[in-house]
Amino acid sequence: MANEQNLIPWEQRSKEEHREYSRQGGIRSGEVRRQRKAMKEQMNLLLSLPFNLKDRSGREVKKMLAELGIDEDEIDNQMAMIISLWKTACTANGKNQVAAFQEIRKVVQDENTATDDEKVQIINDLPTDDFLEDEEVDNETS
DSSP, X not given: OTTGGGOOOGGGSOHHHXXXXXXXXXXXXXXXXXXXXXXXXXXXXXXXSBOOOBOTTSOBHHHHHHHTTOOGGGOBHHHHHHHHHHHHHHHOOTHHHHHHHHHHHHHXXXXXXXXXXXXXXXXXXXXXXXXXXXXXXXXXHO
C-alpha cells in the first residue's frame, strides 16, 4: 500500500510527538462529547414539546390519541413516537412488525437493569448428551 511508508509505530515516535497527538485526541474527544451532550439535550427538548400534528386525512392526531384514553396533557412528541411504535407492532407485517416489537421489549425491559426474575428465561429440559449415551449403552446390553 502507498500509505504504509508514512505509518510510524508509536514506539518509534518521540515523547513530545506522543504527547502532542494524545493532547489533540483529548481535545477532539472533548469536542465530540460536548456535541453529543448538546444533541441529547436538543432531542430531549424536542421530545418534550407538545404534539400538534395532523394525519394524512387532516385529522388531529392528538384527538385520536385522546380517543385511545390517553390524557391530552400527557401527549407530547415522545408519547406520539411510542404510540407509533406500538401501532407498527400491532398492524405492520413482516420485518417492521418484528423490529417494532423488539424495540418495545427493549424499552419496557431494560436488559442492563432488569433482575434475573424479570428477564425472560429459557428452560432447557432436553436430555443432555451424557443421558443419551447412557441410554444407548443400556439398549446395547439388552
